[in-house]
Amino acid sequence: MTAAPAPATSARPKLRLGVLGSGSGSNCQAILDACARPEFPAQVAVVVSDVENARILERARQAGVEALHIAPGKFRTKLEPEVEQQYVAALRERQVELVCLAGFMRVLKQGFLNAFPGRIINIHPSLLPAFPGLESWKQALNYGVKVTGCTVHFVDAGIDAGPIILQAAVPVLDDDTPESLHQRIHEQEHRIYPEAIRLLAEGKISIEGRRVVVCRQ
Numbered sequence: 001m002t003a004a005p006a007p008a009t010s011a012r013p014k015l016r017l018g019v020l021g022s023g024s025g026s027n028c029q030a031i032l033d034a035c036a037r038p039e040f041p042a043q044v045a046v047v048v049s050d051v052e053n054a055r056i057l058e059r060a061r062q063a064g065v066e067a068l069h070i071a072p073g074k075f076r077t078k079l080e081p082e083v084e085q086q087y088v089a090a091l092r093e094r095q096v097e098l099v100c101l102a103g104f105m106r107v108l109k110q111g112f113l114n115a116f117p118g119r120i121i122n123i124h125p126s127l128l129p130a131f132p133g134l135e136s137w138k139q140a141l142n143y144g145v146k147v148t149g150c151t152v153h154f155v156d157a158g159i160d161a162g163p164i165i166l167q168a169a170v171p172v173l174d175d176d177t178p179e180s181l182h183q184r185i186h187e188q189e190h191r192i193y194p195e196a197i198r199l200l201a202e203g204k205i206s207i208e209g210r211r212v213v214v215c216r217q
């Protein structure tokens with residue numbers, strides 16, 4: 001089965017992205033930079049944050065992209081159901097075709113997932129299924145693995161659990177601190193996230209069960 005974003009043709013308009021984030025937005029910046037290249041097959045239609053003063057919103061404004069804050073409501077780790085529908089409505093109003101989570105620190109529930117079936121992706125700072133959850137680079141360091149990395153995956157109802165699109169490995173060095181390791185993971189994230197978006201936009205990704213198959217021709 002081909003993943004939801006439509007097959008590319010030379011006439012196809014650019015895939016419209018909605019980027020969601022809660023923090024610094026360095027991955028969003030990598031996506032904005034990729035989208036600024038004329039040949040890149042996607043464009044950022046809107047950046048949405050649950051955090052009013054998040055740097056990700058500033059990055060969007062600087063790139064000339066609409067930046068939207070939608071307050072999350074009373075929960076700490078998810079959106080209130082009514083708020084979730086506000087997110088969905090905002091994305092639909094802007095004809096978003098692919099939702100890209102970029103450091104969005106809230107779990108999306110079924111109402112959101114149903115609105116964009118197979119069309120929500122996430123970047124995670126570990127080689128999933130190892131170290132899901134928070135601060136995965138610290139988890140990797142504390143566990144003592146010699147290789148960690150990052151993963152772009154489809155979002156499903158599990159935590160950091162959907163089918164894997166791309167991964168990149170990052171060696172763990174003996175003198176790494178959490179910060180130095182996260183920095184090198186970030187560098188790989190900034191490379192593979194735009195690459196995964198490009199593959200989706202060009203219709204080069206299909207899903208067979210849990211396996212995502214990439215056609216690179």
Ligand code: GAR
Pocket residue numbers: 021023024025026027028102103104123124125133134135136160186189
């Ligand atoms: C990134 O490292 C991303 O992988 C991680 O948050 C960071 C956001 O950085 N996401 C998760 O841990 C999701 N489970 P950024 O705001 O600079 O892009």
